[in-house]
Amino acid sequence: MRSQISILSAVLIGFTVSACAPKVVVNKEAALQRAPSLVALLPADYPSGIRKERIDLINDLARSELQSGGYTVLDRNIVNTTCLDSGCSQRAELVKRYGVEGFFKVEVESISRNNFLAGYLNSIDGSLNLSGSDGREIFEVSHIETERGGLLFNSGQLFQGVISQVKNSGEDASFGNLASRFVRTIVNKIPLEKPSPQQTASAELKIGEIKQEKIGPLLVQLCAAGTAGQSASLVINRVKSNLREVAPGNYCGAYNVYDLGQDPQAVVEMRSALGATARAQAALNLPNECTLDSGVELVRENKRNKLLLAGSSQAPASRFVIYRSEDKSGPFQKVAEVKSASWTDRAAAGGEFYQVVCIDSSGKRSLPFAAVERSIIGSNRTGSSNA
Structure with a gap:
C-alpha cells in the first residue's frame, strides 16, 4: 500500500497542493492484445472507517466512466449474486456463463476530508486495476485527487466561507465532484485502446421528465427520468458531469448556479453500454436575485x-x-x-x-x-x- 498524503504538511505551507500525475504499472507478462469489450466491475476494496456510501458512489462513477469509454459492463446484480468475496473467486462462472473478458476493481487507500476555519482540503487516494479470469493483474492506474477551497480561493473569485455540507442523494456535492474527477482521471489513463462497442439505435434510449430542486444556497439538484441501467450526464457549456442513477430510471446530480457563465446551454445525455445515445435540452434554474445593472x-x-x-x-x-x-x-x-x-x-x-x-x-x-x-x-x- 502506498503512503497517505500528508494533509497537515499541505496546510502548513499555505494550501499549496500539487497532485502527482497518475501512475500506470503494466504487467507485461499478462498484457492484452486488445481491450476487453465485456467486463465486470467487482466490488471496491477499502479500509475500515470509510463510509460505504462514499465507496458506492465511487464505484457507480467508475461504472459510468467505463461505459462512456466503450466498455460493456456486466449488470451489477449478476456480479453481486455470483461473487461471494471482493476478489470474486467465482470468476470462471462469469466467464463461462456471460463471456466476461476482464475484471475491473477500484481500490481506495484513503479518503481525507478536512474542514478548517479558513477553508477545506480534501483528497482521494486510490487505484483502478484490470485482471483476467485467472486473477492475474494486467495493469494498475493509481492516483491522488485533491481539492481545496473556502475563505481564500486562488482564482480570486469571491470566497464562500467554510464549505457547507449540502446533501445530494446521500452524498454532499463537494465530495461528488472530487470523486468524479478522481474516477475520470484513472479511467482516462487506462493503458489500452478503447474498445469499439457494437452500435444500437438511439431510439432504444428515452429521456423523460427533467425536474429541478434547489438544495442549497448555491446548488440546484437536477433529476432526469430515462431508460434504466444506463450512463447519464449533464452537459453545461460543453462541460460534462455524471448523473447518478439513484433509483431505477431516475438520474440525479447537482450544479452550482454561480458556475454557469453567461447564457448557459444545458443538455441531459444518456448513453448505453453499447454506444447508443440520446439527448434532451434542459432549462436551467437560474438565480433571480438582485443585480448591478450598470456594474x-x-x-x-x-x-x-x-x-x-x-x-x-x-x-x-x-x-x-x-x-x-x-x-x-x-x-x-x-x-x-x-x-x-x-x-x-x-x-x-x-x-x-x-x-x-x-x-x-x-x-x-x-x-x-x-x-x-x-x-x-x-x-x-x-x-x-x-x-
Whole structure:
C-alpha cells in the first residue's frame, strides 16, 4: 500500500497542493492484445472507517466512466449474486456463463476530508486495476485527487466561507465532484485502446421528465427520468458531469448556479453500454436575485478609491457588500457593507481591486461584480472573468 498524503504538511505551507500525475504499472507478462469489450466491475476494496456510501458512489462513477469509454459492463446484480468475496473467486462462472473478458476493481487507500476555519482540503487516494479470469493483474492506474477551497480561493473569485455540507442523494456535492474527477482521471489513463462497442439505435434510449430542486444556497439538484441501467450526464457549456442513477430510471446530480457563465446551454445525455445515445435540452434554474445593472465604477482620486454602485430597479438591493484585494487575482477580503449607492475607501493606498455583491430584502445574494476603473460594465454572471 502506498503512503497517505500528508494533509497537515499541505496546510502548513499555505494550501499549496500539487497532485502527482497518475501512475500506470503494466504487467507485461499478462498484457492484452486488445481491450476487453465485456467486463465486470467487482466490488471496491477499502479500509475500515470509510463510509460505504462514499465507496458506492465511487464505484457507480467508475461504472459510468467505463461505459462512456466503450466498455460493456456486466449488470451489477449478476456480479453481486455470483461473487461471494471482493476478489470474486467465482470468476470462471462469469466467464463461462456471460463471456466476461476482464475484471475491473477500484481500490481506495484513503479518503481525507478536512474542514478548517479558513477553508477545506480534501483528497482521494486510490487505484483502478484490470485482471483476467485467472486473477492475474494486467495493469494498475493509481492516483491522488485533491481539492481545496473556502475563505481564500486562488482564482480570486469571491470566497464562500467554510464549505457547507449540502446533501445530494446521500452524498454532499463537494465530495461528488472530487470523486468524479478522481474516477475520470484513472479511467482516462487506462493503458489500452478503447474498445469499439457494437452500435444500437438511439431510439432504444428515452429521456423523460427533467425536474429541478434547489438544495442549497448555491446548488440546484437536477433529476432526469430515462431508460434504466444506463450512463447519464449533464452537459453545461460543453462541460460534462455524471448523473447518478439513484433509483431505477431516475438520474440525479447537482450544479452550482454561480458556475454557469453567461447564457448557459444545458443538455441531459444518456448513453448505453453499447454506444447508443440520446439527448434532451434542459432549462436551467437560474438565480433571480438582485443585480448591478450598470456594474461597479471605480474612481481613484487623491489616493482614495470611490465605488459607484447602481442596483436593479426590478430587483432592488437592500445593501451592498464590498471586498478588496491588493492583487487582481485575489484573495479578496470584506471591507464594508453599505446601503448607499457609493462608498469611499479612505484606507486605500492606491492600486487596490474590488468586488461587490448586492443583497436583496429577502437575503438573496447576487453574483460578484468586479469594479472597473472609470468605466461601467454590465452584469457578470460568473464574477470570475473580471476578477
